[in-house]
Amino acid sequence: MKKTLVFKYEIMSSVCEWPVEVSISQSKKSGMWTLYFDYVDPEAKAHEKHLVQTSEEFESVAEERNMDIDSFCHALISSNNADLNKLGLHIKMETSKPDTLELIKKTKPIRSVAVCVSWGNEQYKCPMSEKTWHRIVKGKLVRRIEHYQYEGKKYKSEWLFNSESISSLVVNYEDGGVGFDGFISDALIWIRDEQTSWILELMKYGSSDDLLDALVERSTNQDNSPPPYEYWVIEDSFVCEPNIGGQLIGEIPKINLDTTRLLRISQDECDSLMEAVCREEGTYPDT
Numbered sequence: 001m002k003k004t005l006v007f008k009y010e011i012m013s014s015v016c017e018w019p020v021e022v023s024i025s026q027s028k029k030s031g032m033w034t035l036y037f038d039y040v041d042p043e044a045k046a047h048e049k050h051l052v053q054t055s056e057e058f059e060s061v062a063e064e065r066n067m068d069i070d071s072f073c074h075a076l077i078s079s080n081n082a083d084l085n086k087l088g089l090h091i092k093m094e095t096s097k098p099d100t101l102e103l104i105k106k107t108k109p110i111r112s113v114a115v116c117v118s119w120g121n122e123q124y125k126c127p128m129s130e131k132t133w134h135r136i137v138k139g140k141l142v143r144r145i146e147h148y149q150y151e152g153k154k155y156k157s158e159w160l161f162n163s164e165s166i167s168s169l170v171v172n173y174e175d176g177g178v179g180f181d182g183f184i185s186d187a188l189i190w191i192r193d194e195q196t197s198w199i200l201e202l203m204k205y206g207s208s209d210d211l212l213d214a215l216v217e218r219s220t221n222q223d224n225s226p227p228p229y230e231y232w233v234i235e236d237s238f239v240c241e242p243n244i245g246g247q248l249i250g251e252i253p254k255i256n257l258d259t260t261r262l263l264r265i266s267q268d269e270c271d272s273l274m275e276a277v278c279r280e281e282g283t284y285p286d287t
Contacts, residue, residue: 023035033051074088110130113190114189115128139206143163161184166213167210184198185198228261232265237251245284
């Protein structure tokens with residue numbers, strides 16, 4: 001199936017709203033679908049496309065781009081194309097559950113993750129599903145639009161994760177102002193009502209480079225110890241060469257570290273770096 005326009009909706013930029021045109025095509029060989037998002041504002045033209053196959057993938061892409069999946073399915077079902085009709089019904093059935101025999105109630109993804117930042121005298125949050133959060137931790141660019149209240153009125157905010165660099169976070173509010181411009185590590189992170197940290201999340205899902213960058217950022221901002229480092233100190237006990245898999249040099253009591261730059265990390269953080277390298281390269285670094 002050739003690229004076909006199937007749906008239109010509006011999304012907010014940092015200063016205004018602009019229309020988005022959504023088209024779809026299907027590969028004859030693989031059967032894979034491609035979703036095209038064309039942002040048609042004259043001052044903000046942009047295009048992106050995503051390969052999708054399962055209902056969960058359609059739903060994930062829709063959620064990350066603030067596209068209502070139910071309205072999208074209705075547009076497919078209402079089209080004159082039998083394949084699109086079938087696709088729309090399939091997605092709707094897979095992403096919905098029966099409420100009664102005659103009513104189907106939309107089931108939205110559970111937004112169990114909340115990222116919170118403050119500007120002015122207020123705290124604002126961006127809730128999301130864990131699937132979306134995992135994409136952020138893995139360094140993917142994610143853009144979300146969230147409503148917030150200010151002086152009794154309702155506004156929209158734009159949250160940009162990993163847009164300027166890995167781990168960056170920028171939050172714009174509706175009249176064109178910037179509420180927050182920093183790093184995800186500066187935000188409060190809650191998962192299933194339990195507070196966590198950016199480094200802990202990178203330890204579970206992130207790459208070795210991203211985790212190391214976060215550890216260096218912490219060392220620079222909290223320990224006042226920026227790179228370049230002469231040694232890494234593990235668990236405040238063991239001194240190693242300053243790289244992943246660096247050789248053990250000795251223990252702190254036996255080495256004079258008074259005038260050296262140090263990167264201090266825990267044993268769990270060191271182990272997570274090793275595990276990340278193993279995931280990426282298929283083997284643990286020599287150490």
